[in-house]
Amino acid sequence: MAAFGSILGAIGNTPSVWLDRIVREAGVEGRILAKLDHLNPGFSKKDRAALGILELAEIAGMILPGQTVVELTSGNMGTGLAIVCGIKGYPFVAVMSAGNSPERAAMMRALGAEVVLVPQAVGAVPGEVSGDDLALVEAEAQRITTERQAFRADQFAHPGNAAAHASGTARELWADSGAALDAFADFVGSGGTLAGTARGLKDLNPALRAYAVEPAGAAALSGAAVTRPGHPIQGGGYAMAALDQLDPGLIDGFLTVTGDEARETARKLARLEGIFGGFSAGANVAAALKLLAGPEKGNRIAVVICDSGLKYLSTDLWG
Numbered sequence: 001m002a003a004f005g006s007i008l009g010a011i012g013n014t015p016s017v018w019l020d021r022i023v024r025e026a027g028v029e030g031r032i033l034a035k036l037d038h039l040n041p042g043f044s045k046k047d048r049a050a051l052g053i054l055e056l057a058e059i060a061g062m063i064l065p066g067q068t069v070v071e072l073t074s075g076n077m078g079t080g081l082a083i084v085c086g087i088k089g090y091p092f093v094a095v096m097s098a099g100n101s102p103e104r105a106a107m108m109r110a111l112g113a114e115v116v117l118v119p120q121a122v123g124a125v126p127g128e129v130s131g132d133d134l135a136l137v138e139a140e141a142q143r144i145t146t147e148r149q150a151f152r153a154d155q156f157a158h159p160g161n162a163a164a165h166a167s168g169t170a171r172e173l174w175a176d177s178g179a180a181l182d183a184f185a186d187f188v189g190s191g192g193t194l195a196g197t198a199r200g201l202k203d204l205n206p207a208l209r210a211y212a213v214e215p216a217g218a219a220a221l222s223g224a225a226v227t228r229p230g231h232p233i234q235g236g237g238y239a240m241a242a243l244d245q246l247d248p249g250l251i252d253g254f255l256t257v258t259g260d261e262a263r264e265t266a267r268k269l270a271r272l273e274g275i276f277g278g279f280s281a282g283a284n285v286a287a288a289l290k291l292l293a294g295p296e297k298g299n300r301i302a303v304v305i306c307d308s309g310l311k312y313l314s315t316d317l318w319g
Contacts, residue, residue: 006087011047011080012168014039016176016302021272022265022285028292032285033177033302035169038277042079042111044307045169046155049192050080052164053153054088063151068093071153072141074129074189074235075104076307081153082111093150095141099129100234103311116140127315128230130218131238157244161192162199169193170200173302179204182299185211185255185291187283188221189236191246193304198250201302209252209296213287215259221246222254232259232316233279235306253295261286263317266309276309279317 004010019032037045057063068091071081078094085092094108098117105115118140121132145152155161174181184201186194198210212221215237217228226239242248259279266282269275284303291301312318 007041007083008051008087010041011051012040013172016173017273017275019269019273019285022268023289023292025268025272026289026293028289029298030292030296031300032288032292033173033181033300034275034285035173035176035302035304036275037169038281038305038308040080042076042083043310044076044079045193045304046076046307047080047083048164048168049155049161050077050084050153053155053158053160054081054084054090056158056160056163057151063090066090068148068150069153070095070141070145070148070150071155072096072134072137074100075108075311076235077153077155078108078113078115079104079111082108082113086112090151093144093148095137095144097129097133097137099124099126099133101127101312101315103314107311116144125230127234128232129234129238130229131240132229134238155190155192161190162196162245165193165196166200169304170197170204173197174201174204177300177302180300181205181208181302183209183211183291183296183301185213185284185287185301185303187213187233187236187257187280187287187306188243188246189238189280191243193306195246195250197304202250210250211253211255211287211291212246212251213255213257213283215283216256219254219256222256233257233262233283234312235278235280255287255290257283257286257290265289266317269305270309275305277305278307278309278312280306
């Protein structure tokens with residue numbers, strides 16, 4: 001294979017692995033195909049969205065050469081944008097809640113980003129970023145965008161997010177599975193991965209079912225009452241009842257996972273499969289195991305390993 005002209009060529013086309021060991025250990029029937037997006041250059045699936053958003057913005061003339069880019073992030077989107085902006089020559093400002101793990105801020109700074117940390121809402125727990133925390137981050141991102149006349153990447157609304165997964169993640173998963181997938185499950189953050197991958201997979205297999213995964217106590221998308229907006233599964237589960245990226249018609253079902261379930265499954269992924277993923281990767285696999293024990297018994301379910309466990313070394317995920 002010829003060498004890439006820049007690191008941007010290494011985004012996407014990550015390998016996939018059948019998680020037969022963890023399925024066997026759980027005593028359920030079926031198979032789980034995991035897309036190893038923690039092997040992207042920024043160690044997360046958000047590299048795809050970062051590149052997709054900026055490429056669409058350039059094509060549409062929405063961003064000027066050398067213009068500052070601003071975005072709110074839990075760390076992964078910010079890392080992806082730091083990489084893409086660095087290669088393309090855009091200064092980048094990442095706005096993040098102080099409740100996220102410090103490894104993320106350190107990595108973004110190392111990649112050339114300016115990182116603005118926003119204090120958590122009153123009563124919030126460090127390591128548990130809620131919708132209230134995200135609202136404070138959004139307000140600061142808006143302020144900086146206006147002040148600096150910046151381009152707002154806006155992962156929650158920009159179509160480049162979902163489009164990157166529809167054209168990339170979905171098609172890769174389908175090919176990697178041997179064109180034999182029955183379902184896809186994803187822990188919801190901005191909704192771009194679930195929306196884009198579900199749409200792309202349903203184009204290839206209209207019978208495929210897509211499931212939204214939410215934290216127990218914060219399953220607002222499913223219509224459940226929000227009883228615990230704070231939870232340890234960083235990068236999503238913000239208790240939002242609607243998301244611009246996500247067409248409700250794409251969703252065939254909802255599942256919840258607890259922080260303990262996500263944590264324990266992430267640890268099993270590392271121990272049984274040699275896959276060092278983060279909290280949301282654990283949530284995705286835990287949800288897929290529940291599906292194999294229930295409505296998807298005997299079927300093939302795809303998930304994404306969203307980011308690397310390296311981003312959680314200071315948290316209780318590995319403590």
